[in-house]
Amino acid sequence: SAVISQKPSRDICQRGTSLTIQCQVDSQVTMMFWYRQQPGQSLTLIATANQGSEATYESGFVIDKFPISRPNLTFSTLTVSNMSPEDSSIYLCSVGQQETQYFGPGTRLLVL
Amino acid sequence: TQLLEQSPQFLSIQEGENLTVYCNSSSVFSSLQWYRQEPGEGPVLLVTVVTGGEVKKLKRLTFQFGDARKDSSLHITAAQPGDTGLYLCAGAKAAGNKLTFGGGTRVLVKP
Numbered sequence: 060s061a062v063i064s065q066k067p068s069r070d071i072c073q074r075g076t077s078l079t080i081q082c083q084v085d086s087q088v089t090m091m092f093w094y095r096q097q098p099g100q101s102l103t104l105i106a107t108a109n110q111g112s113e114a115t116y117e118s119g120f121v122i123d124k125f126p127i128s129r130p131n132l133t134f135s136t137l138t139v140s141n142m143s144p145e146d147s148s149i150y151l152c153s154v155g156q157q158e159t160q161y162f163g164p165g166t167r168l169l170v171l
Numbered sequence: 172t173q174l175l176e177q178s179p180q181f182l183s184i185q186e187g188e189n190l191t192v193y194c195n196s197s198s199v200f201s202s203l204q205w206y207r208q209e210p211g212e213g214p215v216l217l218v219t220v221v222t223g224g225e226v227k228k229l230k231r232l233t234f235q236f237g238d239a240r241k242d243s244s245l246h247i248t249a250a251q252p253g254d255t256g257l258y259l260c261a262g263a264k265a266a267g268n269k270l271t272f273g274g275g276t277r278v279l280v281k282p
Contacts, residue, residue: 060216063213092269092270100274100275101259101272101273101274101275102214102259102261102270102272103272104269104270104271107269117269151213151214153270155268158201158202158204158219158221158263159202159204159216159219160204160216160261160263160270161216162206162213162214162215162216163213164212164213165211165212165213167211
């Protein structure tokens with residue numbers, strides 16, 4: 060399985076600012092995804108990060124709020140823009156390999 | 172309304188007892204995955220089931236995929252405190268496709 064790392068592992072941010080989260084994979088993968096996990100909840104898909112083209116966003120998530128980059132097959136970033144306390148969550152990237160997805164360790168974000 | 176319904180939402184048992192977590196849907200899935208997540212970590216894959224009626228065993232854990240590929244169960248025999256965590260089922264409509272997650276089941280195994 061792929062080894063996935065995320066930076067930062069956690070952060071505390073002020074409202075109105077933006078944070079960019081990085082996801083690095085140790086091998087080339089076609090499918091990369093970004094999820095949000097709000098406190099005490101399950102995972103919700105934000106978007107599919109497409110290499111060389113714009114990300115595909117799920118209902119309720121928009122590019123202006125969550126811009127995503129995917130410059131190559133091993134790296135992606137998710138930016139949480141103009142943050143509010145409601146954005147406090149764990150943000151997780153995952154990669155798809157055949158029938159399965161593997162997850163990074165997550166980025167814990169607290170917005171004050 | 173969640174596409175995948177997990178039950179129960181929370182389970183507290185004594186060490187040595189058995190437990191079963193259910194994952195149900197009205198939709199057919201190409202595959203279904205079970206993950207366990209511990210605090211401060213990302214979900215860790217336990218198993219992927221792809222064939223209707225499939226049963227997979229992982230030590231004390233038994234996973235079953237329904238014949239119609241709409242539901243699944245996770246059974247833990249003789250639970251241990253190390254089994255404590257959030258158990259998540261997730262279904263994919265096609266290989267390599269995005270996952271839909273169930274609401275999760277928090278399991279607490281008390282020594």
